[in-house]
Amino acid sequence: MGEFRRVKIGVVGLGRMGRRHVYNLMYRVPRSQVVAVCTNLPHEIEWAQNNEEYNDFGVAIYEDYDKMLQHPGIEAVWVSTSTDVHAIQSLKGIEKGLHVLCEKPLSTDLDESQRVVDAAAKKPELKVMAAFSRRFDASYRDAAQKILVDRAIGKPFMVRSQTGDLLDTTGFFVRYATRNGSIFVDCAIHDIDLTLWYLDDPVPKACWATGSLQHHPELAESHDVDNAVGVVEYWGGKMAYYLCSRTQAHGHDVSTEITGTEGKIQVNVIPRTNKVVLCNKDGMTHEVEREYWDRFEHAFATEAQEFINSILHDTPVPLPLATGQKVMQIARALQSALWSGEVTRWNEKGEIIYEGKPKWETVMNGHAK
Amino acid sequence: MGEFRRVKIGVVGLGRMGRRHVYNLMYRVPRSQVVAVCTNLPHEIEWAQNNEEYNDFGVAIYEDYDKMLQHPGIEAVWVSTSTDVHAIQSLKGIEKGLHVLCEKPLSTDLDESQRVVDAAAKKPELKVMAAFSRRFDASYRDAAQKILVDRAIGKPFMVRSQTGDLLDTTGFFVRYATRNGSIFVDCAIHDIDLTLWYLDDPVPKACWATGSLQHHPELAESHDVDNAVGVVEYWGGKMAYYLCSRTQAHGHDVSTEITGTEGKIQVNVIPRTNKVVLCNKDGMTHEVEREYWDRFEHAFATEAQEFINSILHDTPVPLPLATGQKVMQIARALQSALWSGEVTRWNEKGEIIYEGKPKWETVMNGHAK
């Protein structure tokens, strides 16, 4: 009988996503073992203490992140807190010699996230990854196979991609939004990441964006909008355009189209929560996933499995940290274009050569009242 | 730290489905532990011995089913052998005081399967279930919610349901078919089960069927066909019609429509393997699941989780054994109608009052050469 090794993991952050990571690690990743969780929010502590499953699985509960990092035998940390503490918590994990899987993005500040990249580079024995769940989704992977391997659409040159969240009327989103960066940084980074993937790592040349505030007036304080459209021109005749929306009425509507010289691939252009259609006097209706978890639950499981495998077999992480940096730079440039109303420009090396200054008045005048 | 209990399981049968059960128990059911597997086929034994995962997880490998039943601590068996030994293996498990999850059907012989039902009834402390995976599928459950709870289609009175398997050109299917009953018994029992579910346990009144042999001439020897259509009239103005096909060109095409007085629910009428569409000079194309596992992997996981939970919490199994008996009776009546060319009839108590005799010559004359 062989030895069955499980990677011991601590999860920091027990909000919606943190709990889901724990669930996934328990139910979908048999080679992992959640040995500890950590949160500094009293109601989350209480929730965890009362959680029968956590008890059964023997999960230790910490209020202090530094203490969790010293949990006996801990090998890896899962960072699923709000974006503003991603980098510092990742750095601490790396410093302690732990593998780190950090929710995207590492930081909304490029310098800060670069420090994580640098720290990881100094400890190549550690697996450090920023989670981009779509890279692990079966449909996006099938698209990649068809585009990059089968060459089913000839030479790809254009991406249309959107991240549309269901309108949240509970107030949860507004509280969350202020800590997670503005709309392009929070939403479009997935779409930009897909663009880099499918268009074979193109270099941005120019971008412009506009947006509107339709439902969440509270966002005006942080100069954010709840719907935004951006276009990025890449060097070499490539281009991409993105919609970010916080206010979809029908569900979580996240789709991507990649156009090449000989065809087009669509991913989830018609979202469907399952295989049921109701036919009644209104016509034929299908429901749409309510949120990213409904859409990407299996992708998160695959992500966790593959990350754990990279630890067990000491192979490269599925997605290099550096990709995330490029993505974030473009997301911030779009945000900057939205705020300035001007075109952001790059040279052929991908260095920004022009960026407008925010004109808050202008931005806000365009918004719905 | 609480105690974390896992139900110890032995799996018998290491064919395609048996391996998948093991996979599911390992990866999707943290409260289960596969402690043993059993097969009498040398190449399956060898495959298991070389399986790194089985080694890592500490799975014992048996050639002899009786010996596996004596594996230390074993609490439950998963029967995934060919149909002809389902009943005897289930009975042995029950006799040993083990919980049993048996692949559908318990038997193609109604008397034999009744013996399993009776044996289980005598040991109510045991959980014994015949697996009907569709009952655990998110889409079929959503349909049930809409039909039976929300009453979204008024009073349901008609079911159209089909089980279409991808044409198998490897010879695997023909070898498998001879041991698993004829077409209605092997395929339509899922569709019949759904009918009983959605039409609120209707009593059959009459049925008729016809079929054709298009691709697998070898099946003629066992009087089987590879495509068959049957209609069942139920008492009280209800009805259902079924297609079973072994020869779908495009994939695993399993769909159901339930019509009520105020609407219709469709489940998987347009099958899709994922969310990708390829647009090229041929038009717009999406792929279809290749086989039942692609379609029902998550349902099998849910089934295993819920069955394990019924053991852990000593609650009723999700689906009573008796349902399977009713289903099988109707499937056999359809098969009998196909073989006789005559209408099978039931009285209002659900007792068969007329059944034609097989006319093998007639059946075979209708088939394609």
Next chain:
Amino acid sequence: MGEFRRVKIGVVGLGRMGRRHVYNLMYRVPRSQVVAVCTNLPHEIEWAQNNEEYNDFGVAIYEDYDKMLQHPGIEAVWVSTSTDVHAIQSLKGIEKGLHVLCEKPLSTDLDESQRVVDAAAKKPELKVMAAFSRRFDASYRDAAQKILVDRAIGKPFMVRSQTGDLLDTTGFFVRYATRNGSIFVDCAIHDIDLTLWYLDDPVPKACWATGSLQHHPELAESHDVDNAVGVVEYWGGKMAYYLCSRTQAHGHDVSTEITGTEGKIQVNVIPRTNKVVLCNKDGMTHEVEREYWDRFEHAFATEAQEFINSILHDTPVPLPLATGQKVMQIARALQSALWSGEVTRWNEKGEIIYEGKPKWETVMNGHAK
């Protein structure tokens, strides 16, 4: 400047369909000229007299069919009355030496319709056609091209076809139903006709049917049902199954699937009234055609154009009358099976060798109250 000849037409019957035929002839068939219409219903007479368009186009209005047949220069009649007078009106037209396009079916009585076929055969210079609109629909024709010419699905052997009408709550349908034959005769003849087309004129071998009365209790008096399913086995391993429904909640749902040894063609399996989808809190919804005209308006135009062309160029009518006879024989056999609960059987020449006797009590007992 050339001579521009238009075929002068009289239309008998000014109900829903008759008016549409007039519209189509006016708007879609420039080589036709509606010179007269005829109806014996006072409110239809009045409607026509007040119709500005009829006035403008110079359409004469008759109460007496015999008189219309003597309208100066009349060359053809369009018979769109209720089924019970189709044959007699067609015969009178033929007798007068006029071309005749008659709504399907020629008659619900096979002897009567045979008399029309015989009469037409004696005047081969006349164009006489029973209208089967689906033969002129672009989608069904595309299916025929793919199946019969391109051989895109190998050898076709199975048809599933349904005619589902929107539930009518106005009482119109019940009044209409009593004069137009029972459900298989009125609905399934299109589906049977498609079967003969796509399966290359197969000979029926056996059929069975069942049905249910869900919404229109008035139909019980004429032993009709409002939902029925029938299966037809054809000689040579071919088969077809049909649903007829008068009570669809969501719209006019008419679809057909043709399965061959190498693929399947679907026609209108997901009905859509147009290209609009509404996404809102209920999900994604599209509407469905309300009735056959929404679905087949263009087919009727093509039918009229092609029939007129066969007159102008003295070419064969697009669809021979004899096809309609075969179709009707099968439709009646299904109806007979529904009424008797027994299997109707044919020999290899297509002659009926067994047919059960109606058991009205039994039929009605099965119905919903």
Next chain:
Amino acid sequence: MGEFRRVKIGVVGLGRMGRRHVYNLMYRVPRSQVVAVCTNLPHEIEWAQNNEEYNDFGVAIYEDYDKMLQHPGIEAVWVSTSTDVHAIQSLKGIEKGLHVLCEKPLSTDLDESQRVVDAAAKKPELKVMAAFSRRFDASYRDAAQKILVDRAIGKPFMVRSQTGDLLDTTGFFVRYATRNGSIFVDCAIHDIDLTLWYLDDPVPKACWATGSLQHHPELAESHDVDNAVGVVEYWGGKMAYYLCSRTQAHGHDVSTEITGTEGKIQVNVIPRTNKVVLCNKDGMTHEVEREYWDRFEHAFATEAQEFINSILHDTPVPLPLATGQKVMQIARALQSALWSGEVTRWNEKGEIIYEGKPKWETVMNGHAK
């Protein structure tokens, strides 16, 4: 018997579209009569002379537009020549006192098209319309009903719209393109027109665009691209983004999405040429319309019918000429943004306040070689 009046029409331009207009007027508009056609291309003259239908219908054929305008009894002209002569031919028609339906756009030069608008304004008794076929399409009209009348999506604030033409490999397109304006002017004006319709006549504020040359290097000479994306910000928090593509592999892919505060309407997001799906080893495939005529044939018929009705009943034309001017201004601003790489800006009155100068070198550097 009433008098049946038909409007006598001359059609100028006998290319692809001109012939279709003639066909539509003959087959779909019984109140119209094509009395003359005109073209200065010898092969088109010859084609018309040999056209049996034209002969039968008594259509006179002219080489000289001025002479056609003097055809006895002519009341209206249909201008379907290349864009560069639309305005002059429309002006001549107006001058002669004829009604004019002119293919869009009136001109690629805003001053020139304004002259047509002014000329028409001086003769209010004449019906003068620029054809925007989508306004007459059943699906776009259903969308308008749902958005503007039923308020089914709350307050509309965003439009995504695309005009994608099938890649043309015959050379026809390249010859045509040089005479019909650059990509936004030729393609996006429909999408912009829809935006003005659905967003309730918004005033543009800023726009930016980019593009790429993938298939038709010949277009570089006229500084045109074959794929372009543009974003328009409108005053009041509204926005729209457009894709124009000349190089779709799968067909004519023209779709529009309108998002409001409470929902979204999609028009033709999944294009389908008809109701047929082929299921085979590749999966499930449907074909896509090949060109605009397949998609909009019925819209052109409705357009012609309604324009003729506005003449017959002396009612306003369905779409005012002034709308076309606004549309063209925005299309040209997008084109200008594409050529300059800079943002075009408007004040709140809709007057352009900044427009970059074309940088041909820059534009072309971005293109694929």
